[in-house]
Amino acid sequence: MLPSHQFSQRIQGALSTMQSFLRYFEAYRQYPQTPDISDFALGNPHEMPLSGFVEALQRSSVPHNKDWFAYKISEQNTRETVAQTLRVWRGIPFEADDIHMTNGGFAAITVALNTVVNPGDEVIFISPPWFFYEPLIISAGGIPIRVKINATTFDLDLDAIAAAITPRTCAILVNSPNNPTGKIYPPETLQALADVLTTASQRYSRPIYLLSDEAYSRIVYDGHDFHSATEYYSNSFLLYTYGKILLTPGQRIGYIALPPTMSDRDSMRQAIFGTQVMTGYAFPNALLQHALPDLEKLSIDIEHLQEKRNRMVSELQQIGYEVHVPEGTFYLMPKSPLADDWAFVELLVKNNILCLPGTVVEQPGYFRISLTANDQMIDRALPNFAAAFEQARR
Numbered sequence: 001m002l003p004s005h006q007f008s009q010r011i012q013g014a015l016s017t018m019q020s021f022l023r024y025f026e027a028y029r030q031y032p033q034t035p036d037i038s039d040f041a042l043g044n045p046h047e048m049p050l051s052g053f054v055e056a057l058q059r060s061s062v063p064h065n066k067d068w069f070a071y072k073i074s075e076q077n078t079r080e081t082v083a084q085t086l087r088v089w090r091g092i093p094f095e096a097d098d099i100h101m102t103n104g105g106f107a108a109i110t111v112a113l114n115t116v117v118n119p120g121d122e123v124i125f126i127s128p129p130w131f132f133y134e135p136l137i138i139s140a141g142g143i144p145i146r147v148k149i150n151a152t153t154f155d156l157d158l159d160a161i162a163a164a165i166t167p168r169t170c171a172i173l174v175n176s177p178n179n180p181t182g183k184i185y186p187p188e189t190l191q192a193l194a195d196v197l198t199t200a201s202q203r204y205s206r207p208i209y210l211l212s213d214e215a216y217s218r219i220v221y222d223g224h225d226f227h228s229a230t231e232y233y234s235n236s237f238l239l240y241t242y243g244k245i246l247l248t249p250g251q252r253i254g255y256i257a258l259p260p261t262m263s264d265r266d267s268m269r270q271a272i273f274g275t276q277v278m279t280g281y282a283f284p285n286a287l288l289q290h291a292l293p294d295l296e297k298l299s300i301d302i303e304h305l306q307e308k309r310n311r312m313v314s315e316l317q318q319i320g321y322e323v324h325v326p327e328g329t330f331y332l333m334p335k336s337p338l339a340d341d342w343a344f345v346e347l348l349v350k351n352n353i354l355c356l357p358g359t360v361v362e363q364p365g366y367f368r369i370s371l372t373a374n375d376q377m378i379d380r381a382l383p384n385f386a387a388a389f390e391q392a393r394r
Contacts, residue, residue: 014135017144020360021131031354038381040369041354043330045247047374053246056294060287069286073273074101074255078289081296082255086238090228093260100272101289104252105215105241106132107282112237112256113140113171115268115275116209121170124161128363130179130213142170146362154183154324158192165200165208172197174229175213177220180333180361180368182326184220187227194233201235210236215254218245218299220328221306234261242292244330247300247372253284253292305330308371308378319386330371333363337392341367344392351384351391 015022028041039046063069079099086094102108109132117123119141125133127146137144147164150157161172174193176185185193193210201208212229217240220226230236241254256272258265276282288295309326316323316334323334338344341357345367348355358366373381 010139010141014138017134017138018131020357024357024360028354031349034352036352036380037354038352038373038377038384039354040371040373040377040381041356043244043247043249043370043372045249046372046377049248050246050298050300052298053248053251053295056291056298057251057287059294060290068290072286072289073276073283074099075289078284078292081293082257085296086257090231092228092230094257095260097269098258098260098265100256100258100269100276101284102254102256102276102282103284104243104249105213105239105254107252107276107279108239108241108254108256109133109173109211109213110136110140111272111275111279111282112209112211112239113137113142113173114279115271116171117142118170120168122166122168123170124164124172126156126172126174126178128178128180128358128361129173130175131360133173137173143168145169149178149181149183154178154181156185156189156193158189158196161193162196162200165196165204167204167206169200169204169208170206171209171211173211173213175215176229177216177226177326177328179216179329180331180358180363182324182329182331182333184224184226184327185229187232190227190229190232193229197233197235207235211239212236213239215239215241215244216329219302219305219330221302221309222327224327226328230257230259234259234263236262242295245299246295251288253288253295305371308373308375312369312371312378315382316385319382319389321385321389332369332371333358333366334369336365336367337389339365341365344388347388347391348384351388353381353384353388 079096082099083094083096117140121142122145123137123142124145127148134144145164147160197208210229210233217226230238238257243249313325321334336344345355345357356368
């Protein structure tokens with residue numbers, strides 16, 4: 001008899017934190033995908049992609065020279081494009097060499113963690129989180145330390161963060177605008193966080209890195225200003241993906257940007273490059289890098305997303321759901337009328353609606369709605385949301 005598989009303990013530990021997501025993903029694969037289904041479960045597109053996106057890929061698929069599809073790292077033209085955008089958009093004088101192109105935001109987070117985490121180091125992450133922060137910390141050899149947000153304001157709980165820092169803390173992972181709450185952390189919060197990290201770094205004589213996941217930073221509503229944590233704290237990484245603003249999560253390109261205030265940037269640049277190679281060559285493919293100067297100019301319709309947000313919030317509140325108004329991202333987080341959010345999501349399935357249980361993002365008693373659903377799905381779903389609400393209250 002052959003012996004059973006022996007998996008890495010690190011990977012087993014990471015997998016153990018993904019059980020809620022894996023449970024839902026398996027259920028999602030079994031749900032009916034019929035024309036009457038309204039799918040609000042994930043941030044997937046439900047309309048055809050931007051025509052400019054398709055045209056940019058078509059143009060970039062035509063080789064200009066023999067090296068067009070050769071091995072690519074972070075191409076200079078691509079880095080210049082990103083640096084110039086950040087200089088204008090963020091008002092920070094990023095240099096091209098500060099930009100490290102990655103195959104999506106997922107890879108940017110992975111590379112950043114693997115660059116700074118030593119085995120046994122602690123990494124703070126904010127809850128409710130994106131599905132994969134905890135397993136990515138574990139897979140990098142770190143110990144994840146969960147800190148809950150302020151349950152009333154959805155803002156960072158700075159006292160709780162300060163209390164969670166120990167001599168073993170090497171990094172904190174922050175996401176703004178936050179998935180799933182939609183909260184944009186304001187300048188005063190980011191400055192206070194920077195002060196906490198600076199004080200702790202000095203106390204423990206080691207840098208505590210701030211990993212700023214800014215995947216949704218261009219998806220903001222009501223004229224809200226977005227500010228990057230890199231404006232306030234020198235030892236920070238700006239992590240970005242184009243998959244959200246273009247709504248093309250299957251075409252993966254993003255980056256890590258180092259602020260010019262970071263000390264000894266040359267050694268950090270070299271470390272990031274080495275980590276990209278050692279984590280599976282975490283660079284975007286040639287086609288997307290060639291297309292990026294055109295892709296940088298594109299965006300999904302944020303005004304229409306805001307209209308969908310306004311409509312959904314208003315209609316759901318009229319039905320009786322408790323739901324706050326997100327400042328950014330394309331998600332809503334209504335409170336479930338049943339204490340068991342999994343049971344309510346199953347009830348929604350019976351009413352031809354797919355949503356994500358809040359437990360999957362460490363927010364039990366809630367469920368998440370993705371506004372990437374199209375208008376026809378919303379039209380069909382609103383009466384069914386009302387029906388499910390009444391069924392839950394019987």
